[in-house]
Amino acid sequence: MSRRSGPDEGRAIGMSVPQPQPQPAGAPKKAMTVLQASFIGVGAMVGAGIFALLGAAGAVAGSAVWLSFLIAGMIAALQGYSFAKLGSTYPSSGGMLAYLAKGFGEGHITGIVSWLFYMTGAIVAAMVATSFGGYASAVVADDDPVWAVVFAVLLVLVMTTLNIVGSSAVARVQSLIVKIVLAILTLFAIVTIVNFDPTLLDPAGYPGLREIISSVALTFFAFLGFGVITFTAKDLPNPARQLPRAMYLALGVATAVYVGVSLGVFGTLTAEQVVEYGATALAEAAKPVLGEAGYVLMVITALFSTAGAVNASLYPSAGMTRHLAEVGQFPTAFGRNVGKRAPVGLVVMALITIFMIIALDLNSIASLGSAVALLIFSAVTVSHFRTYKETGASLIVLIIALVATLGTFVVFTMTTLVNEPKTAIALLVILTAAVLFDVLWKRARDRGKARYSRHPDTQPE
Template identity: 40%
Template structure:
């Protein structure tokens, strides 16, 4: 009774699904399709299916955690709830912050590649880096000034890029050369498994749905439905796109144009105009992803890592400090300058896999509180670490430096965490503190 005076929540079922799709169908598919296709060849669509299954398992675990620990701190909150307020959870939260920065660097590098290709500039590292640094600097200024108009355009950008991808995939399906997808051209099945780490990266963004829990209508009913619905829709789009690309481009051409494969794959179907439209769509997608990440992930994660908590004044599109934006942007610069696109993407994918795997292991210790299915949570953790192991094995054979970068990231995050505790006395704390407030929140959401 008493619910008439309650303010309407921002997210219903479909708006939550929509924000999940928008977050996933960002830069990931434009970066990953060529990189993964170069490894898995004409069965890369299977890699996208397995990547999607891993995302579903991970999404299930995160959705259950979000319902039990409703906080905009997201994964950082779940880590602290699982492991306590110690150095381990603090280091993991710092790693999560750095993983977000690496992901932004990967997207910026992709923007630079597509920009150089679209503008017919020389596709040299210096030109790509110049475009990448330029777009990060541009959105840093936009966010410092006030990004209201950019934020309002995000939904329109989502509609545009999803529509163009869907039209491309359906149209390209009619022009597929069956010989390119034949079993004779299949690479070893292990290659398909090695590519799952990259295809999982293309689904990154589904965890954003958990951050809407405090603003969601009837989260007990809508959270899991939104998570599963968004991932299944994106999986269908990715599989169709992968089949369309590898069915229209011979593998040598995929490998040659792996940094802008989607644009190249549009040529046989739509000609030069298709190439330009897809390249422009990639530019829009990568730009919007950079804006969203700088505007939210960098600032929130920075504050959680530095201060140990998320002030109550934080809410979507309302931030009180520019420090996180500036520091985060400066840290992204060396990542852009000294990593190549494939290395940046792989390090970002591995970092996210490890952080999510740790989150699910922590969840196993809180099953009584979340009421989650232990088998599914265990499978989520197993999927994250299995994909990590496969990816590390592949990179050990083809790019051994990746393992050293990852190890360096772990050591750096540990040192940062210890230094912050010693010099600032800060501790990453729980945002959902006591059972009384949780039960009160549960009662409110049932009204």
């Protein structure tokens, strides 16, 4: 297969024509705006990450965590540049997975990465929902672990229902959640920075450059959700122009929030205190200025934030799996609905997420999503090398993006996976599973096609 897909070839393999087409007269306008699309990305990023990461990052980078977030934001922006160029040229409901196929074709590489992305989405959704369950249980059930699971499962069911209702409902709810979260975090950053102790942020107390770079592998996890924006193309009236704007806006907002919040926290608490408080560090940092009301406010923010992240994590599953079924990467069942409205891809992801919440110790594989996402982003960038002349992207920027992303993965492997054997094993398991799913499905698909060619009166699998 040719590495580059022109319009005719795109039709031949079942993909949409790359060039964005104007909507016919009288066609209903798509509901999503640039702001709503960016809020889906912000919601996916500013979820449990900012609450859970500060302690872990502080243990490595000390009070220089704000610098770590800034560097991670720059790396994410490099990937965002690549995704924006691809999205402008090839808007598709398949998002970044459709971009991958433009470079590698519809072979095993695209199939394996697609399964990886799908499974990782379920893992991240389960992790964030579990965080929501923990906060909710602490508020109303005295930290009862059973209720924590119940609340997590209920959240997944509610957000799945919301996604079944439609993308416009997702956009409206996500916009409301993100506005509330951003307003509270902005207030937190302002009041803590105004009252912080400058000596706590003195560069003389920062660790070495190696430690700061090592912590980037942790803080980059907080930016993983920006890739979700690529799947909003199907809901944007003019994705060629609007998708890049949504991408850059989301990354800019998330970076500003992370840097501001980390400056406020580490300017109020010592690095040792941040590490000790862990996920509640933001709430503890709010106490000196806002008192107990500030603590409660940050807990409420955590609930909204994690709810929005689950919503955003589930959002791409329907359009993505439908697209992958159409091009033959996923079984054809993923292109259908359960009943009249519930996409199979969304329902399956919700079920996998619920299973993980109930059956797995998600804290032991909390870093898995970061590791897999770094590999997926790197694969998309490599595929972009084959189409950069069509997208108009700068080859130098793409090379820098790939080096930065793979470098982050290498650092992550050396500093995190070596100390988390369960995560390393889980990474091998999910990579193996993706390969097996792709190989087994394509063998079944090809046998069905061969049988159909011999007996045209039967339907292929």
